[in-house]
Amino acid sequence: MSPVRPAPVFPYKLVATDLDGTLLRPDDTVSERTREALAAATAAGAAHIVVTGRSVAWTRHVLDDLGYEGIAVCGQGAQVYHAGEQRLLTSLTMDRRLAVLAIEKIEAETGPLHLAAARDGLHGEVLIGPGYQVQDGPLASIPSTDRDGLWAEPISKVYLQHPTLDDDELAAAALRIAGDL
Structure with a gap:
């Protein structure tokens, strides 16, 4: 009888993903494979955060489709959005x-x-x-x-x-x- 091996430990505590060219396909959708990978990472204990150059307004529909309820850093870092609360936490505007x-x-x-x-x-x-x-x-x-x-x-x-x-x-x-x- 072979020994039971414990499930591998996910080596990362945080997974940060961009949207364009990373999380999103060219048609602005998230593939099932990517959804499964994110679910597996979060099930293994990693936090997922979206980081994008897009403004919150250009990001919300993607997050909603993904069922994402975490924090998103948007607009080249100028905006922090809480998707679960649908609330803009911070926003720095241009001079x-x-x-x-x-x-x-x-x-x-x-x-x-x-x-x-x-x-x-x-x-x-x-x-x-x-x-x-x-x-x-x-x-x-x-x-x-x-x-x-x-x-x-x-x-x-x-x-x-x-x-x-x-x-x-x-x-x-x-x-x-x-x-x-």
Whole structure:
């Protein structure tokens, strides 16, 4: 008779997962295999935390679908959300005057930008300025013809597009021009 071996001990106390390119498939869903792996890790005693660059508003639907009730660190660390309580625990907003200054500096060298701004909070609607090409997703977008209106309320993110520069070229220019801000 062979000895009974104890179940292997899970070596980690915490499993932190990003969403895009990690937990999520390209269609924004979580596979059954990933669900099973997370369930096995938590059953073995590990805590699971979601850490993502997405704002809470862009993250909530994924967490709801997953049945996730823990803590999520969102918006590049600017927001902490308790999914079980559906409550924003902390949220740091952008300095709107500094954002406007950075945009003015960038536009002085690159020409006009197409802009959008995400409002702070659980719902985080995105105000879309003229010319900005909206990405499909679950978040409500609100067209705005008033550029100053983009900064009228606390914001968590500013999105930039340029009519001729691609994303990499614009990011490099923005870093060079306003990276110190």
